Amino acid sequence: ADGLQEVTLVLDWYPNAVHSFIYAAEEKGYFKEEGIRLNIQYPQNVTDPLTLTAAGKATVGIYYQQDVVRARANEDIPVKSIGPIVREPLNHIIVLDKEKTIQSPKDLEGKTIGYAGSDLSEAYVKSMVKADGGDPEKVTMQDVGFDLVPALITNKVDALSGALINHEVPVMEEKGFPTRTFNPADYGVPNYYELLFVSGDKTIEENPALLKAFLRASEKGYAYMKKHPQQALNLLIAKQDKENFPLSPKVEKKSLQILMNTMEQKEAAFLSDSTDVWQQQIDWMSEQKMITTKPQPTDLFVNLLN
Amino acid sequence: MRKMLPPLIVMLVLLAVWEWLAHLIASPYILPSPRQIIEKIWLLREPLFMIHLPATLAIIAIGLVISLVLGIALALVMDASAWLERAFYPLLVVSQTIPTTALAPIFVLWFGYSIWSKVLVTVLIAFFPIAMNTFDGLRSVKKGQLELLQTFGASRWQQFWKLKVPSAIPSFFTGLKIAVPLTVIGAAIGEWLGAQSGLGYFSKRMMTQMDGAGVFAPIVVLSLLAIVFATIMTIIEKKYITWRKEA
């Protein structure tokens, strides 16, 4: 009726600093300018952003790079990346600062690492320990379900894999638990995109214009956020307050500071993509035996904007 | 109000133990103390009671009604013939063993992110005890009374209303008393899996913030809700089901 086209966006998680640019774009009316009525959804199930876009039930999702590779390689799920959001790993290994015996990944020998039960975490940890000169076989991996942080602060595990430096880390800091973190990209794991926009093959094929419009609006939101980080964050926090879900401004501010450095790099603009990153990831995952076939990078992403 | 005394005493003892435990553990993000939770509830009273409670209540109400209809219908179907009982019972068992998390994507596929996917989770959890207990009640109909009614030329409809329903009511109530807390938790789980409002949603959001008191505040509200419902059930039961023990 209003002549706008509906875009359903399934977030990777509940709204937080990483989504500031989307909320900024929404509040500033950039989506409307592009003829889009945005409908933001939180996932009911972790895999929703991927499966629902693949099934055409959602237009765009926010998800993880390796899962896109695997979805394509192992299950032939018809999704592609349409633009990276976070260009570096956020999923670091985290240890409590007071744990002095772990200064680098090789010190994890003989220790227990809590993770959410994904084989990706297992692969990261083993690769990192190995790259650091340790013996991955001597590391114990403990599935702690969804309660990562409690497991660490009650000393049930010595380190965490699967917690994010822009969320769990500042939250723990706020609660009085300073931490030390190890970036997978520093220890043998090729750099990867932590978060990206995904869309179903069918949507990409049938309605590229809509996706392009969506990405343009997102870019504008990002530009605004870059210029006015505090205002963008405030827009997000205000929106959440309206929903009566108070985000901790301190945590989100910290989070955004960390994120700002990861969403764009000197040689790579926001949402721009390159074959290299995908190829490295495909090779590494294949090495780790996480994928059985090696898809072409071009099957995994599209650069719609150029 | 002397009847209120026993639960109050037990509750107080429990709260004291909890408070003591919380101080022992001294990690409010794992186990907040009752005092902290109550403070949090007071602090968050506006959003909790004005926005999230109504959202959850809507799911509970719709879920309970559908569970009742479905549960009773299934009980009737199984009571109607041994054939149908044998056919349906395994199905009910299966319905209870499928984790909602596995089905969640399908619910979303069909119902989107509407209230219905949460209602569905609620129904899936709550209809089973209603069905089983109502069925049990229907089976407890005394043969002698049924035969007599048949000699009076009672239609199946009349046999049902005059004999089966009253005979089944005590068991049905037990089923209801089991189901009512389950609709509450069902609604919470439904929201836990994905929602934009509701007490379960609120609790989960707080969990991502490691705000222990914030996690438990909506849960305490949920529990109180369940207790209120359960108490109403018990009062109705005590008032109307008095013939139970008379042969």
Next chain:
Amino acid sequence: MRKMLPPLIVMLVLLAVWEWLAHLIASPYILPSPRQIIEKIWLLREPLFMIHLPATLAIIAIGLVISLVLGIALALVMDASAWLERAFYPLLVVSQTIPTTALAPIFVLWFGYSIWSKVLVTVLIAFFPIAMNTFDGLRSVKKGQLELLQTFGASRWQQFWKLKVPSAIPSFFTGLKIAVPLTVIGAAIGEWLGAQSGLGYFSKRMMTQMDGAGVFAPIVVLSLLAIVFATIMTIIEKKYITWRKEA
């Protein structure tokens, strides 16, 4: 084996509908078809049946035993006096409304990642219908029979074994028939919250890999397990509880 016919027919119809639906949706990562799941079960038969099934069975077995003991004990306590009933019933209701996810960190704190935290989840889910239905059964004791027994000078112990137990058994069985599938799902949820093996754990692993058939394969095994248990319950019930309808 003509008794097996009805469930088989219904199951086949259901499988057909499912297969058709799966082809309609044509997204095996959301809804795999029965054929794909069966293939997967066959493919994964070794780990499924040799490693994960035994792990889950252990949780179910221990959980069921504890649920029985706890459920029956609570029923007895509540039957012993109206005071205790009023004191405990709200507590049981509360126990049902606390999402396991909220309690999981506390369980882990106390029990670590041992089998006991999973058993606890199982017990928390399964004891309630046992307690409520057993309590219901105990309350259905006929007054005239109890009075007569008292005139015989029966001790409370004798009243219990000779009258209360047999009177409560039909309801108890209904409780058990509700609880058995719940122990299965309880074990799965427990594993979902953190485990190293077990069918629930396996299913969750498959979910993170978006392997739809892999997610459902262990669930189907769980369901079959529950059906087997439930069928055993029903056979025992049909065999031993024959006096139900006689006045």
Next chain:
Amino acid sequence: MVVAMEDVYFSYNEKVILSGLNLHIKAEEFISIVGASGCGKSTVFRLLLGLEQPQQGVIKKPGKIGYMPQQHQLMPWRTALDNAIVPLECQGIKKKEARRQAQQFFIRFGLADYEDKKPHELSGGMQQRVSFIRTLLTGADVLLLDEPFSALDALTRKDLQQWLKDIVKVEKKTILFITHDIDEALFLSNRIFVATTQPIAAFECMDSSVSKQQIYAKIGGAMV
């Protein structure tokens, strides 16, 4: 013949109760059935009502029969009055009208003050009277009464016997009446059927001119 059994065989599991029983009852007859405890009297009623199926033989009976079972089978959740009106309710008569009809009987049978009591608040004899009223309210022309007065004191019993005897004449009812009281049988019946054998192959038919002793002799050895 209003009610008839032709060559009926019936057994519970292996235990044979009826072996080739013939029974013919004409309209407006009052038949008493007497016989040793456990010989199969109640079973004959159950067969006539279709609650059991004969293994062999033919049973003829009217569509509507009023049955008063040996155990009262009152519903514990209904009041005395509401228990009595169940047959009327089954015929679709409004509760209010049904209660009005039943109340006359409650008054006549000394239960006026007990209309609103639950069955367990009634004495044994009162429960039996409520059950009797319920049977009368079926309005059936054929009534099967299984020891209807066994729990009543001698005077109440006499009173109800006389009332029953009068009413069946006026209302042209056909009655089958199981009793252990030979005097009662002699007082009420046109014919008395005595179960003399085990299993029952035939009833010995006696008219009401026989003596009590003659019947005693026929019933034969006490206890099955």
Next chain:
Amino acid sequence: MVVAMEDVYFSYNEKVILSGLNLHIKAEEFISIVGASGCGKSTVFRLLLGLEQPQQGVIKKPGKIGYMPQQHQLMPWRTALDNAIVPLECQGIKKKEARRQAQQFFIRFGLADYEDKKPHELSGGMQQRVSFIRTLLTGADVLLLDEPFSALDALTRKDLQQWLKDIVKVEKKTILFITHDIDEALFLSNRIFVATTQPIAAFECMDSSVSKQQIYAKIGGAMV
């Protein structure tokens, strides 16, 4: 006095059943209680058993009483024999020995073939006999029997009456016996208590030399 009531008042809700009843029963007496249906006979038993508490007055009774209730109260999940032995079990006697003791009665009362039947497979009179045996097996010296023979045919009834009369002499039992059969009361009892008023203020006591008609006259108007 083995059993006594002194100035006992009892009412169900507002309905007064006993108003100042006195009752004195000596050891080895056989007392029959007769009265209109619903007058309060069973209630007197319930008071003596302590199943109801008097609003006023004193009740004296032995610790152990054998009670046969008006309704049989057999447990549907036990066989006839296992129902009968419940009192023995309660005394801690082994099942096997208890069954042995009960079997003698089953034979004597014509139930030898029905030991393993469930209650619903028995006829009304059979259920009553099982209940009677169960009461005998309490071994109590004082027995309260509430219409124990009402469902039995005339001959069986006579037989059991005679048996009871003989046995109580030999075993020195004290019996309170509710019946509606005046002949039975006259035949069995030393004294007959007749409930003549409503509520029962006192039992009219008669010895067994009175005539049936005199008792009828005392019971008064039929039906409460």
